[in-house]
Amino acid sequence: MQTIIMVINPLTIKKFKRFKSIKRGFYSFLVILTMILASFFAELLVNNRAIAVRYDGKLFFPTYGHMLPGKTFGLSYDYETNYRQLKQKFDAEENGNWVLLPLIPYDPFENDLPEDLYPPHPPSLERQHYLGTDTSGRDIAARLIYGFRIAILFSLGLLGVTYVVGVSIGSAMGYWGGKFDLFFQRIIEIWSNVPLIYIIIIISSIVVPSFWWLIAIMALFGWMGMTWTMRTITYKEKTRDYVLSARALGASNFRIIFRHILPNTVSIIVTFIPFSVSGGITALTALDYLGFGLPPPTPSWGELLQQGWANLDAYWIVGAVILAMTITLITVTFVGEAVREAFDPKMHTIYE
Amino acid sequence: MTTDIHTGPGSSGRNAPLIEVRDLVTSFSTEAGRIKAIEGVGFIVRKGRILGIVGESGCGKSVTALSIMRLLPKPSGVIERGEIRLRGQDIAQLPVEGMNHIRGRQISMIFQEPMTALNPVHKIGRQLREVFDIHRSDLSKAQARTACIELLQKVGIPDPESRMDEYVHQISGGMRQRVMIAMALAGKPDILIADEPTTALDVTIQAQILQLILDLQAETGMAVIFITHDLGVIAEMCDDVLVMYAGKVAESASVKDLFSTPKHPYTQGLLRSIPTLDSRRKTILPVIDGMVPSLFDLPAGCRFQNRCPRAMPICETEPPPLYRVGSGHAVSCYLYDNIKDESAGG
Numbered sequence: 001m002q003t004i005i006m007v008i009n010p011l012t013i014k015k016f017k018r019f020k021s022i023k024r025g026f027y028s029f030l031v032i033l034t035m036i037l038a039s040f041f042a043e044l045l046v047n048n049r050a051i052a053v054r055y056d057g058k059l060f061f062p063t064y065g066h067m068l069p070g071k072t073f074g075l076s077y078d079y080e081t082n083y084r085q086l087k088q089k090f091d092a093e094e095n096g097n098w099v100l101l102p103l104i105p106y107d108p109f110e111n112d113l114p115e116d117l118y119p120p121h122p123p124s125l126e127r128q129h130y131l132g133t134d135t136s137g138r139d140i141a142a143r144l145i146y147g148f149r150i151a152i153l154f155s156l157g158l159l160g161v162t163y164v165v166g167v168s169i170g171s172a173m174g175y176w177g178g179k180f181d182l183f184f185q186r187i188i189e190i191w192s193n194v195p196l197i198y199i200i201i202i203i204s205s206i207v208v209p210s211f212w213w214l215i216a217i218m219a220l221f222g223w224m225g226m227t228w229t230m231r232t233i234t235y236k237e238k239t240r241d242y243v244l245s246a247r248a249l250g251a252s253n254f255r256i257i258f259r260h261i262l263p264n265t266v267s268i269i270v271t272f273i274p275f276s277v278s279g280g281i282t283a284l285t286a287l288d289y290l291g292f293g294l295p296p297p298t299p300s301w302g303e304l305l306q307q308g309w310a311n312l313d314a315y316w317i318v319g320a321v322i323l324a325m326t327i328t329l330i331t332v333t334f335v336g337e338a339v340r341e342a343f344d345p346k347m348h349t350i351y352e
Numbered sequence: 353m354t355t356d357i358h359t360g361p362g363s364s365g366r367n368a369p370l371i372e373v374r375d376l377v378t379s380f381s382t383e384a385g386r387i388k389a390i391e392g393v394g395f396i397v398r399k400g401r402i403l404g405i406v407g408e409s410g411c412g413k414s415v416t417a418l419s420i421m422r423l424l425p426k427p428s429g430v431i432e433r434g435e436i437r438l439r440g441q442d443i444a445q446l447p448v449e450g451m452n453h454i455r456g457r458q459i460s461m462i463f464q465e466p467m468t469a470l471n472p473v474h475k476i477g478r479q480l481r482e483v484f485d486i487h488r489s490d491l492s493k494a495q496a497r498t499a500c501i502e503l504l505q506k507v508g509i510p511d512p513e514s515r516m517d518e519y520v521h522q523i524s525g526g527m528r529q530r531v532m533i534a535m536a537l538a539g540k541p542d543i544l545i546a547d548e549p550t551t552a553l554d555v556t557i558q559a560q561i562l563q564l565i566l567d568l569q570a571e572t573g574m575a576v577i578f579i580t581h582d583l584g585v586i587a588e589m590c591d592d593v594l595v596m597y598a599g600k601v602a603e604s605a606s607v608k609d610l611f612s613t614p615k616h617p618y619t620q621g622l623l624r625s626i627p628t629l630d631s632r633r634k635t636i637l638p639v640i641d642g643m644v645p646s647l648f649d650l651p652a653g654c655r656f657q658n659r660c661p662r663a664m665p666i667c668e669t670e671p672p673p674l675y676r677v678g679s680g681h682a683v684s685c686y687l688y689d690n691i692k693d694e695s696a697g698g
Contacts, residue, residue: 239425241469242471247455263474
């Protein structure tokens with residue numbers, strides 16, 4: 001619906017300019033945006049499939065699409081080509097064939113178990129495990145990046161669901177007020193007191209929580225925060241004169257909520273988004289850490305954190321996770337602060 | 353332009369009242385209990401006439417307007433009693449869905465503060481087009497846009513095409529009120545309620561806006577209910593006047609009668625307190641002593657008794673009814689009790 005999309009008016013442009021002028025927040029935004037975009041193309045950066053292979057004058061791009069059996073490249077086996085070995089072979093042969101491997105040539109699910117060595121392996125440039133491996137020999141950098149992608153998608157999905165529910169119920173409460181409002185206030189108060197973690201334990205003992213299951217459960221118990229906010233804003237906005245004048249022109253309730261009140265609340269909703277994103281990441285990590293999150297072997301920061309905690313002598317596991325968490329949460333929070341500052345209406349007015 | 357409405361049933365002849373308000377009582381619930389903001393208000397507006405409602409702050413002018421529009425703040429404001437007959441149809445208790453067809457199409461309203469009455473996040477063109485979206489969904493986008501530009505031209509906005517893409521904060525107060533008027537007229541209403549439309553504007557702009565309303569009224573033949581506290585504006589604009597005091601009608605008359613022979617002591621006091629150019633400078637302006645009684649603590653009899661220079665014992669016990677003192681001239685004051693008796697007797 002076009003009305004919910006932020007209206008690009010001069011005031012909004014001013015807000016964006018303000019946001020851009022807050023350097024810390026703006027650069028954090030660029031960092032987090034790069035991280036998100038990079039994670040969406042993680043298959044090209046972190047993968048055991050090559051980006052490109054040149055063999056007998058033909059080019060292959062194995063990243064996306066069906067697996068290519070070893071026979072494609074003149075190897076003896078029918079299962080998927082091991083591109084790291086293929087690269088070594090081609091490099092040794094020097095007959096014009098070549099393999100272009102991703103930056104980190106490991107899959108997040110792949111156990112790299114060289115002979116005579118027991119995982120976890122410490123970071124090693126030579127083996128291209130830049131952050132080492134975890135207790136089953138999986139590359140930590142690969143798992144961090146794929147885990148980040150899942151966490152950010154989870155967080156955005158959760159945000160979408162909770163905001164749609166929260167905004168709808170909240171603006172209805174604020175707009176209609178009265179008994180409807182009272183009823184939902186009590187519902188929310190009761191609902192907020194349901195212990196989420198027990199519910200998740202119970203549910204995960206019945207079904208294996210998939211990505212969407214987890215979003216559904218978390219949203220079921222997470223929509224209340226936005227509802228309170230929207231209720232208050234709507235209460236305030238509905239008494240403004242423009243609502244009265246829209247009414248005087250014959251506008252229906254639906255039209256007033258969607259075309260008049262909601263567009264006026266967008267700037268407030270936007271300021272909450274970064275904090276909700278970091279909240280979602282933290283929540284998923286915490287659940288994974290406790291073992292009630294996404295099932296193994298899903299790459300997950302929480303699961304890595306737990307491994308690290310159990311193997312403190314393999315300091316690189318816990319170190320990598322904490323570093324990644326810190327960078328992500330700090331940048332998101334910086335973005336949030338800057339957005340809040342840029343959208344603060346008081347910032348546009350100065351009394352001298 | 354409004355011919356389609358006139359062929360409808362229920363409108364008998366040119367002079368049938370467009371809107372007739374009878375014995376209207378509107379009350380609000382407050383922490384101190386229910387108070388009646390207006391009590392027993394009644395008037396008639398015919399096609400092409402301008403009725404002025406005048407009175408000081410809190411006398412119930414705006415509540416009367418909001419009651420007619422059915423825009424009282426819910427749930428505290430309620431029309432307790434009375435009829436609001438729009439072309440014979442009583443809309444006093446009509447459900448909201450029914451009102452949505454009447455608002456903007458049959459009755460429109462313009463507000464005091466054009467600054468806040470327009471939505472800050474929408475372009476002017478879009479806000480104007482909304483009226484067409486609501487009432488004229490048969491128009492295509494291009495047609496609606498043309499109609500919007502025509503309307504803006506009509507209300508005297510220069511370069512309307514580029515104004516369409518501007519935001520409220522980019523135009524001046526006078527322009528905003530013109531936009532408000534354009535929005536109110538977009539649905540081609542029969543009745544326009546103007547609730548102190550010039551109070552927030554400076555004097556030169558005020559005159560322009562008043563002239564604009566007069567011109568548009570003459571052009572469209574709509575009826576106007578003009579609410580103001582400025583008797584000068586009433587004299588300039590209106591055909592009929594309703595003087596309100598503390599929620600009740602004090603006097604209703606044609607403009608000519610009211611200014612030449614004011615009957616109610618309150619009206620007389622109001623007229624005396626207007627400074628004139630030929631009075632000597634720095635003379636003391638006559639004022640009406642005392643304060644308007646609080647709606648929470650109204651006197652038993654006439655509400656003006658505590659300030660009235662001609663109060664009588666009966667004023668303290670019984671509220672005065674409306675006495676007819678001439679053609680289209682009624683006054684709520686016991687001073688005219690015997691006149692009525694005489695005329696009835698003679």
